[in-house]
Amino acid sequence: MARWTFLSLAAAFVTQTLILPSVSGAGKGQFVKIDGVVGGVDEALPIRLSTQPRPAKVAAAGQLRVTENPGVCETTPGVNSATGYGDIASDQSIFFWFFEARNNPESAPLALWFNGGPGSSSMIGLFQELGPCRINNDTRTVSLNPFSWNTNANMLFIDQPVGVGFSHGTLDVGTSQEAAEDVWTFLQIFLGDERFAHLQENELALWTESYGGHYGPTFAAHFLDQNAAIEAGTVSGIPLNLKVLGVGDGLTDPLNQYPGYLAYAASNPYHALVSQSTLTRATTAWTESGGCKDQITSCNNGGSNTVCSRAQSFCNNNILSPLAGVWDVYYVPTRDPDPYPPALDTYLASIKSKIGAEQTWQETNDDVYSNFASTGDWMRNSRPNLEKVINAGVRTIVYDGDADYILNFNGVEAMVDALDTQFTAEYKQQTFTSFTVHGVATGQFKNAGTFSYIRIFGAGHEVPAYKFGSLKTGEAAFQMFDQIMSGNSLSST
Numbered sequence: 001m002a003r004w005t006f007l008s009l010a011a012a013f014v015t016q017t018l019i020l021p022s023v024s025g026a027g028k029g030q031f032v033k034i035d036g037v038v039g040g041v042d043e044a045l046p047i048r049l050s051t052q053p054r055p056a057k058v059a060a061a062g063q064l065r066v067t068e069n070p071g072v073c074e075t076t077p078g079v080n081s082a083t084g085y086g087d088i089a090s091d092q093s094i095f096f097w098f099f100e101a102r103n104n105p106e107s108a109p110l111a112l113w114f115n116g117g118p119g120s121s122s123m124i125g126l127f128q129e130l131g132p133c134r135i136n137n138d139t140r141t142v143s144l145n146p147f148s149w150n151t152n153a154n155m156l157f158i159d160q161p162v163g164v165g166f167s168h169g170t171l172d173v174g175t176s177q178e179a180a181e182d183v184w185t186f187l188q189i190f191l192g193d194e195r196f197a198h199l200q201e202n203e204l205a206l207w208t209e210s211y212g213g214h215y216g217p218t219f220a221a222h223f224l225d226q227n228a229a230i231e232a233g234t235v236s237g238i239p240l241n242l243k244v245l246g247v248g249d250g251l252t253d254p255l256n257q258y259p260g261y262l263a264y265a266a267s268n269p270y271h272a273l274v275s276q277s278t279l280t281r282a283t284t285a286w287t288e289s290g291g292c293k294d295q296i297t298s299c300n301n302g303g304s305n306t307v308c309s310r311a312q313s314f315c316n317n318n319i320l321s322p323l324a325g326v327w328d329v330y331y332v333p334t335r336d337p338d339p340y341p342p343a344l345d346t347y348l349a350s351i352k353s354k355i356g357a358e359q360t361w362q363e364t365n366d367d368v369y370s371n372f373a374s375t376g377d378w379m380r381n382s383r384p385n386l387e388k389v390i391n392a393g394v395r396t397i398v399y400d401g402d403a404d405y406i407l408n409f410n411g412v413e414a415m416v417d418a419l420d421t422q423f424t425a426e427y428k429q430q431t432f433t434s435f436t437v438h439g440v441a442t443g444q445f446k447n448a449g450t451f452s453y454i455r456i457f458g459a460g461h462e463v464p465a466y467k468f469g470s471l472k473t474g475e476a477a478f479q480m481f482d483q484i485m486s487g488n489s490l491s492s493t
Contacts, residue, residue: 030120030210041313062189067356074132083355086189092169095159099150109203116211119368121165128341129464147478168359174371176214180222205244213250217385249407253383253415260411265323274325285318308376329406331460395450401459423449436492442476447489
């Protein structure tokens with residue numbers, strides 16, 4: 001099919017503020033803070049608007065509304081971009097921002113990016129982390145990013161579920177599986193549009209972080225299931241050529257990950273986070289009868305939404321939140337709140353009309369977060385989906401920053417060690433290898449088959465937003481991304 005072309009502008013080339021009942025404090029981040037509790041549950045907040053099954057969505061009925069080459073962010077000569085909405089239902093519109101690869105966009109893979117929350121905008125990743133431009137400290141301007149992930153990949157940033165970021169409409173998503181279904185519908189509309197249909201055959205990658213530890217495995221597994229249904233003739237649609245899954249600082253398997261808060265708070269590469277007495281209380285909350293461990297176990301042994309929601313409330317009230325002490329949960333070398341990365345609100349408000357946005361931007365949608373809290377999705381185990389994707393031959397990488405507390409490497413590595421896949425035996429035989437970027441040691445990694453894991457030094461929760469040693473901001477993360485997207489395992493340079 002003909003390559004995407006622009007007619008109207010073909011020559012163009014050119015942290016978090018939460019407003020919630022019972023929410024205390026304001027500051028950037030991908031996890032809501034309720035009454036001072038990070039990841040808390042407020043029963044006074046509105047919950048899911050309906051307990052009835054969601055109506056089926058028909059992708060063919062949707063349309064893609066596009067603003068071509070808005071002249072914002074990507075100013076590399078000859079590199080096209082587009083913003084717009086995919087209408088997945090008459091009352092639901094998902095916002096996207098697409099950037100062509102700076103090199104060989106015709107053959108370059110298509111990489112999707114999702115931030116977490118649940119309820120947080122993917123503009124976080126675009127402007128604070130890995131997009132073609134990065135927000136400056138003045139919070140009003142941006143600078144071109146030489147280590148943008150669209151250097152060798154077409155990038156598609158998606159605000160989801162409906163209601164997140166610039167997306168808008170009826171809120172009916174409260175689980176990662178429901179979110180996956182809507183993302184599938186959106187991608188059918190996006191790839192079915194004549195401007196982007198040429199990307200159908202290109203390799204597809206899914207990258208995400210934070211609550212993306214749920215999103216990534218669930219979305220990828222759903223894509224594989226839908227592809228199989230298309231092949232079997234039971235579903236009509238465009239198969240997604242999924243080749244890569246990347247999960248950064250992700251919440252995937254709470255039962256294995258929550259003890260990581262105890263370990264990291266006591267000892268990490270920077271400093272202890274709390275007193276011994278606080279550690280003792282949190283340890284008791286984990287081990288006691290009916291405590292956090294028992295509640296997560298009950299949730300994942302067929303527990304109801306209420307059981308799982310209560311587990312989230314108990315564990316985050318008694319373990320996750322108090323063990324952070326006075327330190328920033330996203331970057332522990334600094335006290336809370338760390339002003340870096342800079343907030344996006346002012347800048348995004350200034351470009352709203354240029355990009356055709358129809359909604360006032362907010363970093364995290366509180367009602368979407370509340371919907372997920374009401375279903376207990378937070379405490380459900382997404383590791384089986386991750387194992388399914390790995391075993392299907394999708395090249396998969398799990399990565400994290402060693403300065404992140406909220407989803408620390410102790411917990412993430414415990415989740416990785418618990419994986420049961422075709423590469424488990426090989427992975428367990430590996431020892432960590434130093435990850436160097438132009439000779440600078442900036443992390444440690446393991447490869448096993450098409451699975452890789454890496455811990456990156458000096459990085460907080462948003463790994464590409466940080467630098468280490470003599471390297472520039474995002475340079476280590478870019479090497480990781482580029483190697484994996486090229487179909488290779490990790491290696492040092």
